[in-house]
Amino acid sequence: MKDLLVSIARVKGPRGLKGQIWLRPYGDSFEQFKHYKYIMVGKDHRPLEVVHCQQKGNMYIVELKGLNTREQVDSIKGEEVFIKKEWLPPLEDDEYYWCDLIGMQVFDLEGTYLGDLLNIFRTGSNDVYVVNKEKEYLIPATVDVVKEVSIKESKMIIDTAPLEGLME
Incomplete structure (x- = not known):
């Protein structure tokens, strides 16, 4: 292999x-x-x-x-x-390598599938996740938005409330 x-x-x-x-x-x-x-x-x-x-x-x-x-x-x-x-060196809890995040399925708190995490880019204050299903969403990688990440399940759960107006 x-x-x-x-x-x-x-x-x-x-x-x-x-x-x-x-x-x-x-x-x-x-x-x-x-x-x-x-x-x-x-x-x-x-x-x-x-x-x-x-x-x-x-x-x-x-x-x-x-x-x-x-x-x-x-x-x-x-x-x-x-x-x-x-x-790659081991990471602390709640730290992830980009290669582990890209390709994840992203869901909101209600379990609605929002799309796959296709790309990540760095800004001055935080990373931004590019999530795409039928539409492309730019999701800030902040603690008030990203609520759960499971590398094992390749799944991320986000709270869309702080993104009101950006998810339409």
Whole structure:
């Protein structure tokens, strides 16, 4: 069975002439990113050893073994960066990885199916869940809205009362 892979970043492009790359991590992977010894790049999930990793703002400058020129980095520009899910550190209660939330069925407090959670994006104050059935809804990931998350059942329950006017 193939290991479950998680997309954690995207290659933004080369930095300099000697094969360093700019990576933009997804989600909250900033702190843990620098601890990965290997990452996998592109559709073929080619494993590459991380030689050096340095955070610069909301991005990373990464040096990978085997990438020595700007042209080599240009060939993977825009590619997704993956790790094995088992490499992710454990989370606290009520914390979730985006990869566990995407695809969940979302219901209101009365049990009405609202749609599937298709995407997540970060805003300044909280994440926003994109839920779609026949219509697309943007659901703020706040404690007054998200009432229950079950990874095991792939199900989320939200309170739509704080979203009055947004769910029509």
